[in-house]
Amino acid sequence: MPARWVLHRAGITNVYQYADETLHFAGGRLLLRGVNGSGKSTAMNMLLPFLLDADARRIDAAGEQSRVLRSWMLSGRDERQPVGYLWVELRRPSDAGEGGHTDEHLVFGCSIRANRSTDRITTWWFVTPRRPGVDLALVEGRVPLSADALRAELGAGALFTQDQRSAYRAEVRNRLYGGADIEQHVRLLHVVRSPRVGDRIDVDLPRYLEDALPQLSEAALEDAAQPLEDLEEHRRNVEDLRRTAAALDALEAVFRGYARSELRRRAGSALDSLAERASLVRAESSARHARERATAALATTEQAVTDLERDERRLSQEIAALKASEAYQQGAELDDLRAHVRSLADKVAAARARAARRAERRDEARGALRSAADEAVGDQSALTAELSELAALVLSGGLSPRPPEAPALAVRPLPAGALPGEAPFAAEVPEDGSEVDVDPPALGEVRAAAKVRVGDVVEVHEALEVTDRAERQLRSAEDALQGAERSLEAALSAFHEARAALSAMAARGRDDLRSWWEALLLHCSSQGLAPPAPVDLERADLVDARAEVSAALAQAVDEAADRHRQAQAQLAAQRDDRLAVLAECRARAAELAARTVPEPPALAWQAARAAPCLADLVDFAPTLAPAARAGLEAALEAAGLLSAEVRAAGAGVELGDGQLIVVGAGPVPEPLSALLSVTIPDELAGVVDRDGLAAVLDAVSTNAADLHTDDERTVVTTGGEFRTGALRGRHAKTLAEHVGVTARRASLERQRAEGAAQLAEASAALEATEASSAQVSARLEEALGLRRALPRADALADAAARARLREAALDDARRQRRERQDERAAADAAHSEAADASRRAAATLG
Known part of the structure; x- marks a missing residue:
């Protein structure tokens, strides 16, 4: 990217009181020093921005002189058609390839020719890379070049006539600024160089800076306006997000409770697992110690077995040797005799034992027989009673098989001496000596039919239990539905109450805002302020858009307060200026009073x-x-x-x-x-x-x-x-005024009179300023009071929040009622189905 152009030189040739003057810039800067009237401002007016915009109407910085070029060219000289040149040279470094760096130059300027007889000024303009005084001579023989001579020197393309000034300006912009529009900057340059730029700097500075800003494109304006157009959609999105956030907060609260319970359960499970693990670790340690002890005991036992086996083999060998000896053989025969005697004694003892056992069995049999006879009689009576009860149940149950009659017992006496050594006795036994058959075929049929009927009865009882449970669930669902209906009625009543309270609060708030707005309009009209931007309070949504309405009203009163503050700041600055003027007037009056001559x-x-x-x-x-x-x-x-x-x-x-x-x-x-x-x-x-x-x-x-x-x-x-x-x-x-005693004394008296008048005028102006400042302060305080008195929307916001809560509660109550209705319908269907099943099961019992 090339470097920037920098001011390098400027020249004035045969214009005003300059014969052939070249001004050298240092780093793009130039300092002109001289007494008042020496021509510093005139030299700058000749060069910039005149040579940029080629507009002779704005050549005077103060804007107070007309026909400046004519005055420069014709005043104080006798030439009939003088010619003069004004030019500026700029420089910038540029790469020159392998040879290093060189400087690039550009010169643009104006040639002026005046005609005294016609009182006419003609200008022509030029742009060239050639440098005056270096490779371009604008003066030959102390006479500036004419337009034709300059055209011949530079070429036709570098020269622009007075009618081609727009082409000249375009060429300068293209060469220096890449074709960019610099009109705003030139206009600001004219403003800044004006000697009156500081007269109202506190008021005009914002406008100057605003004028210097580049104009916004339509695309930029559309981009800036689009968010404003999307504001309503954004507001709805924000409200949806707020409701979503509220729902998510509620869900988060429920889920937090669930997460806490689940965490507590899992923590308890983890603690139980840890305890179980510790117990298993201890058990594993105990088992490991027991295994070690068992391994040691096993090793000891195996060693003992090995020792015993070794002893066994040794003893077996010794026994075999003893058995083979003669002494052992003789001892063996004596042992056989002893064993025979012992065998006979054992047989005698066994016979005696058998006789004793038989006597014991006889006694036991006698008792058992008596017990069996008594038990048989009791069983026969119990069987008779049970069969009678069974017959009644079979009859009441509608079973076709009938139970058998109770069997009769035949009694006969035992023969005498039935048992050895005992007297004869009588006993009740069956006639044929066999047991009574307690399970005849008829009883089996009854049992089979009873089993079938028992299954049917169980099925009916189960169906009835299902029906009872369904009925209880139905009653519970109906109770829950009634509770949901009552909750819905309460929620609906609370919702209507909240909406009514909100409407009343909105009406009161609208009345308060309307009264406040009328007070603001009265304040603006009474203080001479422009009325604020209108706010439609009648159609404004004070519930959902209350923040926007409050912001618009606050902005309106803030703008009024800002205008008062601006007036107050201007009056404060004016008061400081007038205090300074008053101090100067007093000092001047004191000085004049002390003087004898001015x-x-x-x-x-x-x-x-x-x-x-x-x-x-x-x-x-x-x-x-x-x-x-x-x-x-x-x-x-x-x-x-x-x-x-x-x-x-x-x-x-x-x-x-x-x-x-x-x-x-x-x-x-x-x-x-x-x-x-x-x-x-x-x-x-x-x-x-x-x-x-x-x-x-x-x-x-x-x-x-x-x-x-x-x-x-x-x-x-x-x-x-x-x-x-x-x-x-x-x-x-x-x-x-200053030459001669009489003139000086008269001048002193005039100055004293003027000083006294100025002092009185300054005092009156200060008093007026202070009075105006007090009035503006009172107006500002009144505006600030209105700002503080702006009705707040807190109560309305609370009412809106309560209404939203009641609406959410109403929606929840409606949802719960729908759920209870579904549950009641399901319970009713289940009860109907269970009742039908019970009736069908009962129908099978006949």
């Missing part, structure tokens, strides 16, 4: 005086007319001679102030001494040399023709024109 005005570039000035030592010639006196004093004042010090210099006197030096260099044909006489006051008689001062006056010319000579002669004229060295100019006054 001090001649010193120019801004003059140093403070330490010796008498020329005005203290001279007076006008008696024959000089008042107009000439005023003109001569104006020239002396503007040249800096009137307030210059009169001090000794060698054998003579000089006028000086640090920069200006006038000495008695010899008399001139029309000296100043012919119009001024030396009048030294008595108190300065020994301080100032009269003759030396007279010689200085003799050296100053009053001939207007000497203004244009090439010497360094100091010239002042009665027409107000002057020349001191390079300083030239003209000044005008209507009355002489």
Whole structure:
């Protein structure tokens, strides 16, 4: 990317009082220094922004002069058709390939030709990379080039006539700014360079800065407007998100409780698992220790077995050896006899034992027989009773098989001596000596039929139990439905109450806002303020859009307060200015009261005086007319001679102030001494040399023709024109004020009168400003009171929140009623189905 263009040089050739002047910029900056009237502002007016916009109507920074170009080209010269040049040179570094860097230059400027006979100004403009004074000569033989000569020098494409200024401006923009529009910046440059730019800076600065901003494109405006158009949709989305957030909060609360319970359960399970693990670890440790002990015991046991087996083999060998011996054989026969005796004794004992056992069995059999006879009689009676009861049940149950009759017992006596050694006795036994058959075929049929009927009865009982449960569930569902209906009625009543309260609150809020708005309109109209932007309170939604309505009302009163604050700030600044003016007027009045004669005005570039000035030592010639006196004093004042010090210099006197030096260099044909006489006051008689001062006056010319000579002669004229060295100019006054005692005293009295009038005017202006400031402060306080009194929407917001809660509760009650209705319908269907099943099961019983 190339570097930026930087101002490098500028030139003025044969325009105004410049013959051929080249100005050099340092880093794009230029400092012009000189006394007032030396031409600094004029030089800048000639160059920029004049050479950028090619508009001679705006060439004067103050905007107060017309036909400036004509004045520059024709005033003070005798040429019939003078030609002059104004140009600016810019520079920027550019790459030159392998050779390093070089500087690129661009020159644009204007040529001006004036015609005295037709009083017409003609301009032509040029843009070229050639540099005046380097490779382009704009002056040949001290005569500036004509338009044809410049065209021949630069080429037709580089020159633009007066009618082609728009093409010239476009060429400059293309070369310097890439074709960008710089009109806003040029306009701001004209504003900034105006000497009155600071008169209303607090009011106009925002407008200046706003004008300097680039214009917004339609796309940017549409992009900025689109969010405003989507605001309503965004508001609905926000409300939906708010309701979703509320639902999610409720869900989150429920889920948090569930998560806590589940976490608590899982934590308990984890603790139980940990305890079980600890128990298993302890059991595993105990088992490991037991295994170690068992392993040790097993090893010991195996060792003992090994030892016993070894002992067994040894003893077996010893026994085999003993059995083979003769002594063992003899002992074996004796043992056989002993064993036979013992066997016979054992048989005798066994026979005795058998006899005893038989006697015991006989006694037991006798008792058992008696018990069996008694038990048989009891069983027969019980069987008879049970069969009778069974017959009644079979009859009541509608069973076709009938139970058998109870069998009869036959009784016969036992034969005598049935058992050895016992007396005969009688016993009740069956006639045939066999057991009674307690399960005849008839009883089996009854049992089978009873089993079938029992199954049917069980089925009926189960169906009845299902029916009872369904009926209980139905009653519970009906109770729940009734509770849901009551809850719905309560929720609906609460919802209507909340909506009614909300409507009443909204109506009161609308009335309050309407009264507040009327108070604001009254405030604006009574204070002379523009009415605020209208707010439709009648159709405004104070429930859902209450924040927007409050914001609009707050903005309206804030704008009114801001206008009061702006007025207050302006009055505060005005008060500070008027205080400063009042202080200056008081100081000026005190200074004038302390003076006996007025001090001649010193120019801004003059140093403070330490010796008498020329005005203290001279007076006008008696024959000089008042107009000439005023003109001569104006020239002396503007040249800096009137307030210059009169001090000794060698054998003579000089006028000086640090920069200006006038000495008695010899008399001139029309000296100043012919119009001024030396009048030294008595108190300065020994301080100032009269003759030396007279010689200085003799050296100053009053001939207007000497203004244009090439010497360094100091010239002042009665027409107000002057020349001191390079300083030239003209000044005008209507009355002489500082030359002569009478004039100075009259001037002092006029100044005192003017100072007193200014002091009174400043005091009155300050009082008016303070009164206005107090009024504005009261208006601001009234606006702030309205801002504080803006009805708040807290109660309405609470009522809206309650209404939303009641609406949510109503929706929940309706949902619960629908669920209870579904549950009751399901329970009713289940009860009907269970009742049908019970009836079908009961029908099978006959």
